[in-house]
Amino acid sequence: MNRRQFLKRGVIGGALLSVAGLALYPSRERGVDAASLRHLSPRGFAILCAVAARIVPHVADPTRIVRQIDVWLDDVAPDAAADVNKLLLLFDNALFALIFDGRLSPFSRADGDAQDAVLTAWRDSRVTVRRSGYQVLRRLCLGACYADTNEQRGIGYQGPRRIPGLSFDDSKMGTREWLAANTPPGGKP
């Protein structure tokens, strides 16, 4: 694989992801029942909780966000769901951190400021896989956070303005024949 192909392969960058499981220091685990997870590994779950805690620090319990993401992975291609686990291991990998950022501890064991520095290093990296990986984690956490109606209200979204009981359940509505035979809603088109 040449350098361009390597960088182009996005999160799926095989060589990168294959070292993801190797670690100088293990990730900080968070007690989770593996059977309750659909796609994320317990380790991936713990790492993603640590990431979510920095992406949306105002949320008291990041596990809600990560459980939502786990459900979303039902819908993506099976290979892409597996890649998210690999990305998380890579994100937390101390060996990788040492090579790229001169940092020795895994993301999940660092303090808040150091974690923000890791996110920023991935964001600003010269390596496409890292920038894209940052975007994936960021978007998943933000989307899952603001999927919640309480969070939505907190940013000024009032929710849909429903018009109860209203729907035009007629596939012919709007056609010339329909117009000839009906008074359209509101009197005229």
Place this chain on the structure above:
Amino acid sequence: MSALAAVFAHERVIDGARASGDLTVTADTCVIGSGAGGAVVAATLAQAGKDVLVVEEGGLYTNKDFTMDENDVFPKLYQEGGRRATEDLGVVILQGRAVGGTTVVNWTTSFRTPEDVVAHWREKRGVTGFAYKELVPHWDWIEERLAIAEVKPSEINKNNAKLKEGLEKLGYAWAPLKRNVYACMQSGYCGMGCPYNAKRSMLVTLIPDAIEAGARLLHRARIDRLIESGGEITAAEGTLQGGKALRITAKRFVLSGGALNSPALLLRSGLNDNDRVGLRTFLHPAIISVGDYEEPIEASYGPPQSVASHHFGNRGDEVGFFLEAAPNHPLLGAATMPGFGAAHRERIVRFAHAASHIAITIDGFHDATPGGRVKLRPSGAPVLDYPIPEALFRTFAFAQKRLAEVQLASGARRVLTTHEPPIEMRAASDVSAIDRAPWRTGSVGVFSAHQMGGCAMGDDPKSAVVRSQDLRHHRLRNLHVIDGSVFPTSLGVNPQESIYGLARLMATRLVAAS
């Protein structure tokens, strides 16, 4: 029971997930996909008395399912739950998956194909099988059937009004849009399925027409591969939701799975004779500018798109683009807003004051924008390799500056790009900072709502997948591809009406030939 409910309750409508065992079905014509292309073909053939089976991977969701909640609706109505992206994750791909296809979630903007685009195809892409004027009666027909009409000034929401105001102040041309709606309640939720059936999508128009005319609809059923023997497709094999097997035999197969999905099915089936399948897939890659206004904009509500500017559509040697508005809802809006932590929070709490305007770039007309290539993941699912070329980044930068100027001219107190970190502008003198932004994959938000190409039409079997006179596969006698994947370039306008018109012309020719 309402008229629509009665159609969908018909015994000809079959839910693949409820099949008690493996399913074997026979039909004269099997149409794979029920979106813009597939629905038009199915209705046209069925109304001509043909025996038609429509097979759709997505579910049959109706307005009662359209809860206006992104988290509830996206998994039902979008490919990969709305989380599809290019292989290097540089472009987010929004694409539908349901009975009615992407028309169920589109934003209703309706354009005929520009005449110069059809001329370009003829001159540069070997598309001589039809003339522009032959499409015109079919656009007339669809415009009537879908009640396509220009928006009234009173229907322009604040988000679109700000775009219009900025364009006018800067002297850029703009025009009101046409929409395929009737008695629109201006809710703003077109992208989540219209809860009132006011949007004249394929779900509430041509799919019911097809069923009423005798077509069968099998939903929650995916075709995995086509089986070839002696220059013909003899069967389609697939999977019903839940895992049961599906086998369809038919005299003719029409592939209407849309860009990415149609080429992927051909690739999975080993039908890539000339190594052209999946090539030249176009995205109309779009960038976003977020304007933060003093007054509430409430871009969640009202018709999502009602004005557009094609002022920069033709830029000679540089890639052109057009400007439109985009609706803003919290889940996607939060994911699009740049940054994380406190910086993101400070921006997102301005949600109700944010205007969202987009520049949609026109790929495929310059050598420097050859599009992407559809590939298969190990699971067989499609993934698009679309490295964003330098020429597009140049256009993004130019367009981002115009968008910022438009928003500042219409009173934005702050304008944000979606870079990581974003460029923040408060005055016209700040706009040049956009030139110093990181214009590279993964550093700026790029999305696509318009996927085109990958099974290009054209007369030369060496460079095209289907013939242009009837969209028949160059070698396989009974396989047609009729959807957005046949376009040999992008369009420079929102694609749905181009697909309706072309599909209707070709379906009419199919009827005449049989």
